[in-house]
Amino acid sequence: MRRERSRDEKTPVLWMVIHGLIASAIGIGVGLAIEWFPEQASTQADPIDHLYDVLIWTSVPVFVTVTIIVLFSVRNFKMRPGEEQLDGPPIHGNTRLEVIWTALPAIVLVVLCSYAWIVLTDIEEAQANEMRINVVGQQFAWTFEYPQAGGKPIKSTQLYLPVDRPVRFYVKALDVIHDFWVPAFRMKIDAVPGIETRYRVTPNRLGTYPVVCAELCGLGHSVMRATTRVVTPAEFNAWIAERKAPVAATADGEIDGKTLFTEGNGAATACSACHTLADAGSQSQTGPDLDEALAGEDAEAIRQGIVAPDAEITEGFQAGIMPKNYGDTLSDKELDALVKYLAEVAGK
Numbered sequence: 376m377r378r379e380r381s382r383d384e385k386t387p388v389l390w391m392v393i394h395g396l397i398a399s400a401i402g403i404g405v406g407l408a409i410e411w412f413p414e415q416a417s418t419q420a421d422p423i424d425h426l427y428d429v430l431i432w433t434s435v436p437v438f439v440t441v442t443i444i445v446l447f448s449v450r451n452f453k454m455r456p457g458e459e460q461l462d463g464p465p466i467h468g469n470t471r472l473e474v475i476w477t478a479l480p481a482i483v484l485v486v487l488c489s490y491a492w493i494v495l496t497d498i499e500e501a502q503a504n505e506m507r508i509n510v511v512g513q514q515f516a517w518t519f520e521y522p523q524a525g526g527k528p529i530k531s532t533q534l535y536l537p538v539d540r541p542v543r544f545y546v547k548a549l550d551v552i553h554d555f556w557v558p559a560f561r562m563k564i565d566a567v568p569g570i571e572t573r574y575r576v577t578p579n580r581l582g583t584y585p586v587v588c589a590e591l592c593g594l595g596h597s598v599m600r601a602t603t604r605v606v607t608p609a610e611f612n613a614w615i616a617e618r619k620a621p622v623a624a625t626a627d628g629e630i631d632g633k634t635l636f637t638e639g640n641g642a643a644t645a646c647s648a649c650h651t652l653a654d655a656g657s658q659s660q661t662g663p664d665l666d667e668a669l670a671g672e673d674a675e676a677i678r679q680g681i682v683a684p685d686a687e688i689t690e691g692f693q694a695g696i697m698p699k700n701y702g703d704t705l706s707d708k709e710l711d712a713l714v715k716y717l718a719e720v721a722g723k
Contacts, residue, residue: 387451391443395436398443402435416559416580416605419498423561426494433487437480498562499575502541508534510546512553512566515595515661515696516648517586518639521615529618530638532648532659534586534603537611541577554590557603563589578605595696598661601648630708632716646713649697654720662697663689669721678714681705 407428415421509520509528521529534557536542546555548566556563557576564572588599606614637655639645647657651664668689669677679686682702685694705713 387447391447395439395443398439399436402439403432406431406435412561413559413584414580415561416557416578416582416584417561418577418579419575420559420561422494422498426491429490430487433483437483502575502577505541505543505575506537508536508542508544510544510555510566511549512546512555512588512592512599513549514551514593514698515588515599516645516659517555517588517599517601518645518648519601523619526619529615530645531618532637532645532657533601535611535614536578536603536605537608538578538581538605540608541575543573543575546572546574551592552590553588553592553599556587556589557584558587559584559603565590578603581605581607593695594693595661598696600661601659630712632712632714633720635705635709635713636716652717652721663692665717665721669717672718672721674714674718677717678710681710681713 411427412420412424415424507522509522511518511520516532517534519531519534521531523529544555544564546564546566547570548568550568552568553566554563555566559580559582560576560578562574562576564574566572582605584603584605586601586603588596590596592599633655636646636652637657639648646652646665647655647659649659649661651658651660651666653666669680672680684697684699684701688694702710
């Protein structure tokens with residue numbers, strides 16, 4: 376007797392199309408409703424977010440289509456008891472269908488890649504009045520340098536940017552591969568030893584935003600953090616002018632320990648990049664808070680903590696976060712000046 380075919384067997388394509396459209400609509404709606412990124416803080420952020428939305432519109436239907444076809448095939452063409460030794464019928468594939476499922480994804484990929492190329496080319500276009508900032512990554516801190524005409528660059532462990540002014544970052548690393556990323560700007564790039572990478576950004580929202588390393592770079596990777604402060608042009612100019620002012624020398628004309636702490640010496644990363652110290656105005660939490668960690672410590676203990684940081688680990692931190700080469704990158708006079716400064720402001 377001839378068996379009546381079920382509705383699903385009569386119209387499998389219609390069944391899949393209906394369920395696919397419903398699932399795609401739900402998936403696209405959920406994907407667009409979720410706040411995947413932090414607030415936008417640059418002119419580059421909006422086109423990048425739109426690119427991401429386009430990818431959601433495209434990728435969700437593709438995922439749903441593939442999933443439904445797989446589930447339908449598992450349900451209708453699975454092996455049944457007694458068919459273990461059987462082979463499928465010797466049929467020829469559907470040439471038209473094969474052409475379609477090869478050509479359609481290729482067209483989609485070409486369109487998406489072209490759109491992405493247009494977006495990325497547009498946001499990287501050179502702008503007038505562009506400011507240069509050098510970014511240096513080192514385990515486990517960021518240092519930012521502001522070149523000054525006819526003088527030494529201004530160094531800071533906190534990134535200051537004037538709102539609505541284009542900036543081009545020149546990024547490099549002193550030890551291993553890092554990745555310079557300000558999520559609110561949507562732009563990121565690797566910092567590679569021996570290579571200078573670069574990208575442009577125009578901050579357009581006042582506020583404070585995190586700077587993170589997006590490349591696993593060692594034990595202290597998770598705490599390789601800094602902050603970006605986007606301020607008004609007047610505030611930025613005042614900040615630059617303050618750092619251009621000559622630093623008072625010590626009474627005996629020796630190296631100024633506070634300057635060494637906040638700026639480093641070119642070979643050694645500034646201590647302020649990783650530590651909080653009230654007198655220096657630093658607030659990094661990569662390493663211990665020196666106002667607490669050095670309280671009551673004498674000069675010899677402070678010196679030991681600089682040249683042999685893993686000899687005694689502050690509670691809550693682990694070995695390997697602080698570089699062990701300060702005994703080599705600091706001269707004897709620089710080390711003496713730094714120890715003296717820390718003993719005076721934190722070790723008392």
